[in-house]
Amino acid sequence: MRTTLSALIWDVDGTVAETERDGHRLAFNQAFEEFGLPWRWDVQTYGALLRVTGGFERLLYDMRSRAQAPSSPRERDRLAHSVHRRKNELYACLMKKGEIRARPGVSRLMDECESAGISQAVATTTSRANVEALFSTLFGAHWHERFVTVVCADDAPAKKPDPLVYRIALQRIGLDAGQVLAVEDSPHGLEAASSLGICTLITRSQYFAADAFPGAAGVCDDLDGAVECADGRRSMRIDVRALRAIHATWQRDLRLRAIANLERR
Numbered sequence: 188m189r190t191t192l193s194a195l196i197w198d199v200d201g202t203v204a205e206t207e208r209d210g211h212r213l214a215f216n217q218a219f220e221e222f223g224l225p226w227r228w229d230v231q232t233y234g235a236l237l238r239v240t241g242g243f244e245r246l247l248y249d250m251r252s253r254a255q256a257p258s259s260p261r262e263r264d265r266l267a268h269s270v271h272r273r274k275n276e277l278y279a280c281l282m283k284k285g286e287i288r289a290r291p292g293v294s295r296l297m298d299e300c301e302s303a304g305i306s307q308a309v310a311t312t313t314s315r316a317n318v319e320a321l322f323s324t325l326f327g328a329h330w331h332e333r334f335v336t337v338v339c340a341d342d343a344p345a346k347k348p349d350p351l352v353y354r355i356a357l358q359r360i361g362l363d364a365g366q367v368l369a370v371e372d373s374p375h376g377l378e379a380a381s382s383l384g385i386c387t388l389i390t391r392s393q394y395f396a397a398d399a400f401p402g403a404a405g406v407c408d409d410l411d412g413a414v415e416c417a418d419g420r421r422s423m424r425i426d427v428r429a430l431r432a433i434h435a436t437w438q439r440d441l442r443l444r445a446i447a448n449l450e451r452r
C-alpha cells in the first residue's frame with residue numbers, strides 16, 4: 188500500500204468554521220419560532236444534542252422527549268423534515284451575512300496544500316446546501332474548484348461515526364486510506380475516519396474543547412496553534428511540512444503496531 192500524503196480531507200462544521208452554536212443552533216431556534224413551536228435550544232442543550240449527528244436526526248431525537256411533539260411517529264417525522272428544511276434555509280441566510288468566519292489557519296492551509304500539490308476533499312455530515320452556503324461566503328463563488336470531491340449527507344445517509352462518508356470520499360479521489368489525512372473536530376468525526384485507518388488531525392472546536400481524542404494523530408486548538416502529536420512531540424503550527432511529518436509518524440506507528448501484533452500471535 189502506498190503511504191505518501193496525497194490528499195487532505197476536510198470536515199466542515201466545527202473544523203472549517205464554528206457553525207454550530209451561532210449558525211445551526213440559531214437557525215433551528217428561528218425555525219421553531221416560525222412553526223409556532225415553544226422549543227428553544229440554549230448553548231448547553233445544543234452541545235449535548237450534538238452527540239446525535241445530523242440536524243434532522245438531532246431534532247427527531249429531541250422531539251421524543253417533547254410533550255408538544257406529535258405522538259404518531261409518522262407525524263413527528265413529517266414535522267421534523269419540514270422544520271429541518273426551513274432551518275437549512277435560515278442557516279443559508281445567516282451564512283450570507285458573513286458573520287461566521289473560517290477558523291484560524293484554514294484558508295492559509297488550503298492555499299498551502301494547493302501550492303504543494305496535495306489534493307483536497309470534503310467529508311461532512313451536513314447537507315450539501317449548507318456547505319454551499321458556508322463555502323461560497325467564506326471562499327467565493329469558485330470554491331468548488333479547490334476540492335476534488337465534496338461528500339455530504341446527501342451522498343452518505345449513514346452519518347458519522349459511520350465511516351461511509353470517508354469511504355465514498357476515498358473512492359471518488361481514488362486513493363487508499365494510507366494516502367490521506369483527515370481534519371476533524373469531533374469524537375464522531377475521528378471515529379468515522381480512523382475506523383478506516385485514516386490518519387486524523389483534530390482541531391478542537393467550541394463544543395468538543397474538553398473531549399479526549401484517543402487515536403488522533405495530533406490535536407491542536409486551531410490550525411495556527413501548536414499541535415500535540417500522538418508521540419508527545421509538539422510542532423509550532425500546521426503547515427504542509429507539519430502535515431507530512433504527522434502523517435509519516437502515524438504510518439510508521441501503524442506499521443510498528445502491525446509487526447507487534449504479528450509477533451504476539
Ligand code: XBP
Binds near residue numbers: 198311312
Ligand atoms: C456536523 C453535523 C451536522 C450539522 C447540521 O457535521 O453533525 O448535522 O450540525 O447540519 P460535520 P444538517 O461536523 O461532519 O460537518 O442540519 O444539515 O444535518
Ligand code: MG
Binds near residue numbers: 198
Ligand atoms: Mg465537525
